[in-house]
Amino acid sequence: MSKGLTSKNDDYSQWYNEIVIKADLAEHSSVKGCMVIKPYGYSIWEKMQAVLDQKFKDTGHSNAYFPLFIPKSYFSKEAAHVEGFATECAVVTHYRLKNDGNGNIVVDETAKLEEELIVRPTSETIIWNTYKGWIESYRDLPLLINQWANVVRWEMRTRLFLRTTEFLWQEGHTAHATSQEAIEETERMLDVYADFSENWMAVPVVKGKKTANERFAGALETYCIEALMQDGKALQAGTSHFLGQNFAKAFDVKFTSKEGKLEHVWATSWGVSTRLMGALIMAHSDDAGLVLPPKLAPIQVVIVPIYKGDEDLQKISLFVDELIVKLKGIGISVKYDDRDSQRPGFKFAEYELKGVPIRLAIGGRDMENGTVELARRDTKEKSTVPQEGLDLYIANLLDEIQANIFNKALQFRNEHITEANSYEEFKSLLDDKTGFIAAHWDGTPETEKRIKDETKATIRCIPLNNKQEDGVCMVTGKPSTQRVLFARAY
């Protein structure tokens, strides 16, 4: 295994790409813009899925599955949605191939669809078209459904996990009797995402609302969680949308209220995707490779024997086998790498690259002394630890590592929120890659657009419970009552 990652300070983008490839997380496929998620990367995604899925179920949601294809006409039904999604999509026009007689496979032109089908870029339209048949009365509400699925948005410039033509995600789609209930649901799911991001991914986030310009196509309000990467760019890690009655009206979904009135249903949708993998990688990793928070690490502890002969190895393995039983018994995932085809140094570098939180090395002398050598991936500290009580020591250490990774990211994030009081200062901070910039803005889409055009910075969010203070817009000088968070973003 070749190591030698590009340093993140030299070329952050290259450093990221190399970690994704060299840590065996994902690779570009031969299909433009689509990725292959490799087993190690997928096993991290599976852990994310399991945690999120349980949280969705704990908050009353059920999973279901809706079609991959959406009839083209559905996109015309919700006006704002049209502009947002009926653009860069994969379009299915035919349903048969044939052999042309010379061994070439060609499209059978006689098998043309009457109406083209779009590979779902998001499923609001097909789902609300289905909900029409499911909702009649207030007794059918709330309808709390989630779907795990693949979606396709045709992207010209792609980056593994961060922006790919096909990606995996979950999309929640709920229906409610009142506006208030729908807003509560939107906020509840934002909290679920923030909890997941902070307490599992160890990535601190700012919860906030998007400006009108940045809202989901068809939403009345888009809530988001915004994370900060180590290069000072922001990453939107999850969104939760209050859709009002827009989709209910577009697809004619009404219910009879307790009072016997026929009313349109209120909607939300919310989602996170394999993009979270990008956030996880970029938030914590270093020049030696991936750094994984223990709660999402497929392998939490790796054990490498250092031995001279078979007798040495046998003695070590006997101890390790017992340790593995103990560790698994308390829910810790562990791998024993006793391959004889690779030297310990090679293995050390490999697990460092793959972000395994704790590495144990055990040699003949350790066996004599009743110790092991323990290396932490997060701090790179090595120590000699007694074999006695090692399982509980490791259990505590994993918690400590989880907390340490979060606190490090939190400190970095907090140190990278800067106030700007003039447009010049704002631009200079951006050039210095200082992270989030809190600045006054006059509240108009025009000013927001001008800032974006001139600086590539966008308003990431208006934080929830934002401090109110009098000020003037840094661009127009018009009055403003609060600072909003700007950043360049992924």
Add this chain to the structure above:
Amino acid sequence: MSKGLTSKNDDYSQWYNEIVIKADLAEHSSVKGCMVIKPYGYSIWEKMQAVLDQKFKDTGHSNAYFPLFIPKSYFSKEAAHVEGFATECAVVTHYRLKNDGNGNIVVDETAKLEEELIVRPTSETIIWNTYKGWIESYRDLPLLINQWANVVRWEMRTRLFLRTTEFLWQEGHTAHATSQEAIEETERMLDVYADFSENWMAVPVVKGKKTANERFAGALETYCIEALMQDGKALQAGTSHFLGQNFAKAFDVKFTSKEGKLEHVWATSWGVSTRLMGALIMAHSDDAGLVLPPKLAPIQVVIVPIYKGDEDLQKISLFVDELIVKLKGIGISVKYDDRDSQRPGFKFAEYELKGVPIRLAIGGRDMENGTVELARRDTKEKSTVPQEGLDLYIANLLDEIQANIFNKALQFRNEHITEANSYEEFKSLLDDKTGFIAAHWDGTPETEKRIKDETKATIRCIPLNNKQEDGVCMVTGKPSTQRVLFARAY
């Protein structure tokens, strides 16, 4: 909730459709041939997935994810695969829609793909194209990978779960250094499927090999498990393919052996799909609705209070709350349905229709007597059971129900394997819907095809460890050494 299912003896096909719809398992979507899997149906599929996924991991496999799209040219690379799969496929030709200015969404003809993309009908080609980059040496083998995914095969005549244009499945794709290892893998995964079918789904299966005519396109050998439905038709419940070196040669995947020789890799693939839902429904259900084996039932026990006033209900609920804690503590899933909007009789019918294995009803007199009324879904027996020790009673009963459902299906299957010694007898047995027919056949594809054309019966499999006996082909009178299993099939 309206009940009144069509009787399975009157119209089996209609009975099946009604159960799928009325038990809230799935429904047809507005996209031709695609289904919506509803929350209750999906929760059964999730239980299937969880069990299978664990079995795959226990046998050393990892999950990964490969692209939804396959370049058209890949289908030309493996000759036999071409004929089998490059036919009824969804073809993506464009990647953009646009607004025509009149509010209509139309395909942007300037955004035409140079090479069309096919929505995967199965992933051998894209995966083996990827494996080329993953395999260099014997150290990279075996490569044991599974994918959970959606696939699309354009079907003209569809039936919910049994045959849909889009369906969900898992596909295992493994690479090995030797033919022997690949064959062992093929057989191992067949055993996994058989174990799952019999011990979780409670559906007995015959393990066997397909004839050349019925093999997977590109396979040297297709193993299968065949189940018998209550109408005497067979259903292929899983397949495992030994692909030889066909895909390795088509995609140039070679490895350096221990001896330093460059050789093509040996391959297998194996899969089961949401079709299993159809098998599960058809194997056990009755005229009152779905019958679910406890191990796959999302709700194993439902509790319905029978009460006159709030005081009654409070007393009952106090007892039920404690019972639920106990049941959940021993891993039993339970639902307490204390809705006041429906009468007990309505609820009884609903849970019967949904196949919940055990129903408890508890009224005021039960509370006085320290009893509950317990109804088994499989036998429809009702009994009065003491509240004391109820949790363990239920745990044992669930095991008994699981065994009973399997044994009933096994007895049915065994009673529906009949030997035919002449073609006339064969045809008459088919007309009587007697299930599997064991008959001698001369081993030629021509005779097999003639039988299929004339009777719609196919050779379901040549059972593994088949009894060898001298005989003559029922059609041609040519010599035969064994009986093979025929049936009409789903």
